[in-house]
Amino acid sequence: DAGITQSPRYKITETGRQVTLMCHQTWSHSYMFWYRQDLGHGLRLIYYSAAADITDKGEVPDGYVVSRSKTENFPLTLESATRSQTSVYFCASSGTGTGNGYTFGSGTRLTVV
């Protein structure tokens, strides 16, 4: 089915471990984004990508790494997870214009213990 899917939906990991959150979209949208959602902060942009092999930092990039080797995939990696990275992570995509806003995935709830 067409859409944007995130996996896993829920993840518990230990401090110091590396974890990768997956995002896959089927619209061939050029732009993809990673946000984290925290109480009292709304959504904050972590990284974004304008196309395959083109990525850039957002508001809160520290501790995260992204890659985009294919247009449809935009994985987010926490290199060494910390408790402050416990959050809900949303992936979003957009076509050539944000006139229609972004389309969001269902999110990944990550808990770092």
Added chain:
Amino acid sequence: AQSVTQLGSHVSVSEGALVLLRCNYSSSVPPYLFWYVQYPNQGLQLLLKYTSAATLVKGINGFEAEFKKSETSFHLTKPSAHMSDAAEYFCAVSDGVGGGNKLTFGTGTQLKVEL
């Protein structure tokens, strides 16, 4: 830099009453404004958008918002609340409609609808 302020992190209304969720923006260029809704354990869905056409924008589920440049506001309203409207609502601003224009979100307003 652009920003959005949502007044009131929690709003409670009775079923059938008017819904008013407040959003004020700051932008150095003509803004593009959006309202999103998030139901529990789901992603965000676009409710409506303002992209410099009509200042009164109608969205899905009976919601509408009015862009007021003089007040730098983009408040969301619905004449009659329904139980199914209970959700979190986010206002967002973009400095353009190109795909590379990033959205900046407010902190959200949780809407509770009571019988």
